[in-house]
Amino acid sequence: MLFRYRGSEGMLAWAFHRISGVAIWAFILLHVFDIWLASVNASLYNELLSIYASPGGRVVEALLGAALLYHALNGLRIIIMDFWPAMTRYHKQLWYANWVLFAIIGLPILVQIMAPAFGFAPPFRFGS
Amino acid sequence: MTTKYSRSGRVRPSGSGWELAIWYLMRLTGLGLFVTALAHYIIVHFLYDPSQQTAKWIADERWGNIAWRTADWLMLAFVVFHAFMGLRIVVQDYTKGGVRTLLTMLLYIGALVVFAMGTMALMTLNLTAPVQP
Numbered sequence: 001m002l003f004r005y006r007g008s009e010g011m012l013a014w015a016f017h018r019i020s021g022v023a024i025w026a027f028i029l030l031h032v033f034d035i036w037l038a039s040v041n042a043s044l045y046n047e048l049l050s051i052y053a054s055p056g057g058r059v060v061e062a063l064l065g066a067a068l069l070y071h072a073l074n075g076l077r078i079i080i081m082d083f084w085p086a087m088t089r090y091h092k093q094l095w096y097a098n099w100v101l102f103a104i105i106g107l108p109i110l111v112q113i114m115a116p117a118f119g120f121a122p123p124f125r126f127g128s
Numbered sequence: 129m130t131t132k133y134s135r136s137g138r139v140r141p142s143g144s145g146w147e148l149a150i151w152y153l154m155r156l157t158g159l160g161l162f163v164t165a166l167a168h169y170i171i172v173h174f175l176y177d178p179s180q181q182t183a184k185w186i187a188d189e190r191w192g193n194i195a196w197r198t199a200d201w202l203m204l205a206f207v208v209f210h211a212f213m214g215l216r217i218v219v220q221d222y223t224k225g226g227v228r229t230l231l232t233m234l235l236y237i238g239a240l241v242v243f244a245m246g247t248m249a250l251m252t253l254n255l256t257a258p259v260q261p
Contacts (some may be wrong), residue, residue: 025211029238032204032246033207035186039249042183053179054219061178065169070164075158078137082155112174 009092017074020067055117062113069106072106073098129133138217138241157210164203188255224243238255 038045051057077094081087087094112122135213138154172181173241181190191197212235219231 018218021211021214025215028207028211029242030244032249035249036245037252038183038186039253042254046182049178049181053177053226057178061173065173068165069170070170071164076162079155079158081141109170109174116177116179123175 001099009095011111013074013077013091013095013098016070017078021070024064024071053116058113058117065103065109065113066106070098071104073101154210154213157206160206161203161210164199164206168200168203175226183254191250191253201247201250204243204250208239208243212236212242 026082034045034048037048046126052061074095077098080094081091108124113124138151141151172178191200216232216235217233219228223231
C-alpha cells in the first residue's frame with residue numbers, strides 16, 4: 001500500500017507520516033527501556049549514554065529529531081484539515097509550509113547536535 | 129462541499145463510537161505531544177547535551193523537581209496511547225484475520241508494559257531525599 005500510488009504531495013505527506021511514525025514508535029520502546037534501566041542499574045545506563053553521545057549516536061538523534069519534527073508539523077496539518085475542511089483545498093501549500101518550518105526550526109538544532117561530533121563546542125550556550 | 133475525507137490523515141469514523149473516540153484522542157494526544165515531546169527534545173538535545181545526562185544528572189537536574197516528573201508522566205501517557213494506537217492503524221492496514229487480532233493484542237499488552245516501565249522509572253529513579261518527620 002505504501003507505494004501503490006504515483007507520488008504527489010498528498011501521498012508523500014502520508015507516506016512520510018507513516019514511516020516517521022513507525023520509526024518514532026520503535027525509538028519510544030528503546031527510550032522507555034533506557035530510562036527504566038537508569039532507575040534499576042545506573043552504571044549500565046551511563047554506558048548506554050556514552051553510545052548516545054558518540055558521533056554515530058548523534059546522527060541517529062538528528063534523524064530522530066527530523067522524524068519527530070516532520071511528524072509533528074504534518075500532524076498539525078492533518079488536524080487543520082480535519083477540523084477546517086476548507087483548508088483541504090490547500091493541502092499542498094500546507095505541506096510546503098511544513099518544509100519551510102522544518103528547515104527553519106531544524107537547522108539550528110542540527111548544528112547544535114552535530115557540532116560535538118566534529119570536535120566543536122555546541123554553538124548555542126545556555127546557563128552554565 | 130461535504131468533506132468527510134482528509135488528506136493523508138484518516139477519515140473520521142462514523143460507524144462506531146469507540147473508533148470515533150480513538151480518532152479524537154489521536155488528535156488530542158497529538159496536540160499534547162506537539163508541546164510536550166518537542167519541548168522534551170529541545171531540552172535534552174538543544175539546551176543540554178546527551179554527554180551530560182548521566183543517571184545522576186537526571187535525578188538531580190531533569191527530575192529534581194516533582195513537577196517535572198509529573199509533566200513527563202503526562203507525556204508518557206500521551207505517547208503510549210498515540211504511538212501504540214498509531215501502530216494499531218498500521219497493523220489494521222496491512223494485516224487481516226487472526227494475524228491482525230494477534231498483533232493488535234500484542235500491541236495492547238506492549239503498551240501496558242511500556243507504560244508500567246516508564247511509570248516505574250518516574251516514581252523510583254534515585255528518590256533519595258530524606259523523609260522529614
